[in-house]
Amino acid sequence: MDWQMHARRLADEIDRPGSCWAAAVADTPRHLLVPRWYERDREVGGRVVRDGAADPDAWLAAAYSDTTLVTRVGALHADAAEPGTVVTSGVSTSSSTEPGLVVSMYRHAELTDGCRTLVTTGTGYGTALACHRLGSDLVTSIDVDRYLVEAATGRLDSLGLRPETAVCDLTHGPLPGGEYDRIVSTVSVPTIPAAWLKALCPGGRLVTTITGTGLILYADKTPDGGARGKTSYEPASFMAARQGDDYEETVPASVWGEAKYGDGEASVSRHLLVFVPETWSVRSMLQLQIPGIEHRHRWHPDRGHTVWMTHPDGSWARAHAPAPREAATVYQGGPRRLWDPLEDILDRLNWLGELPVYGARVTITPDGETTLTRGGWTATL
Structure with a gap:
């Protein structure tokens, strides 16, 4: 197979030809790290398990596209499912992140020769790129999911x-292996774990x-023992860190029922009506102000x-526009x-033309308390 x-x-x-990351991507057989994956199929109304070996052309096309490949939905990993299995419910719980975004995260980390680096595992693709750049002896890869690690x-x-x-549960630690020059997480965290700061070398990133x-x-x-930095002007989002086989329900079905049918x-x-998850800066501002809001639309x-917003505390909102x-x-x-x-966030966006979440200064205390500031705006995670 000419991969x-x-x-x-x-x-x-x-990436540009000749760069170290272009070389890593070119030399890494991503398809061997993602032998099965989930693919959305509108005709069947769900996600279908695809088996690479059964269709090598589709396998290569999927693996070598700059696209995230979902490998697990709920507790069912594609490796454990029969090819052709259709899953109509559940959220993605593991994936192979789009290669361009992995490279971007590593560029933010400024990985250089000799950097002892901790990364997150998933399918192992990001780990492979780090090993290519640094050498396997300088890379430690962790995940909360035993099957993924094995x-x-x-x-x-x-x-x-x-x-x-x-x-390892990277949100609580302790992290294995002593001190690191770099820690790069391709799963999202609600705030910076104190365990990361303890595991970082002085000046580490x-x-x-x-x-x-x-x-x-x-x-x-x-x-x-704390840290200082910034938020990137480049937007990105990863799956949230989890502790079990699946994410726990945070908003009860009764609250969603109120959101759909309540008078309020x-x-x-x-x-004009917006669906918050599709607007990067608005989504970020709202999450910082009220963490935990969930969104749906139709x-x-x-x-x-129609868009719906709910919160674990029982709050909800529903908005409907009869036309765009x-x-x-x-x-x-x-x-x-x-x-x-x-509404207040949208007012600010219309007035100033931007929101302060990107390019904000970041200050982290030794116990992980994280504060973002830009101009007169401030938010603490």
Whole structure:
């Protein structure tokens, strides 16, 4: 199977020829690390398990595209499912991140020769790229999921790559292996774990994304044991860190029921209707202000659009616009209002033309308390 041609094409697509990361992408057989994956199929109304060996052309096309390949939905990994299995419910719980984004995270980390580096495992593709750049002896790869670690370890070994691997909850630690010059997490965290700061060498750098936002955060360890850095101007989002086989339900079904059918307090929105997850900066601002909001939406056959917002505390909001450029009617209920802060954020965006979440200064205390500031704006995770 001539995978190298496809890998070189992918490398040229995501980085400049001759760079160290282009070389890593070109020399890494991603398809061998993702033998099965889930693919959305609108005709069947769900995600279908694809088996690479059964269709080599489709395998190479998927593996060497700059696309995230979902490998697990809920507790069911594609490796354990029969090819053709259709999954109609559940959220993605593991994947092979799009190669360009992995490279971007490593560029934010400024990986250089001799950097002892901790990365997260998933399928092992990001680990393979790090091993290519640094050498396996300088890379440690961890994941909370034992199967993912064992599968990736075996597949990496077949490629001649033998980093240290371990099963570990990176959000709590302790992290294995002593001190690191770099920690790069391709799963998102709600705040910076104190365990990361303890495991970083003086001057070492951490890079991660913040759960529920589109923020890449990078920071260097300071002499007091904390860290300072910035949020990138480049948006990105990863799956949230989990502790079990699946994510726990945070918003009860009863709250979603209220959001769909409740009367609540009615008003008319000052802005055209937006679905928050599709607007990077608005999503990030709202998450920082009210962590934990969940979102759903639906386009109706008559071109109407309805969005719902819920929160674990029982708060909810529903907004419906009868057409794309018509005013939305908003209903809100529960202990606090979820739509009102969104309106304020949109006011600020319209007035200033941008939101302060990107390019913000980051200050992290030794216990992990993280504060973002830009101009007169500040937010603490």
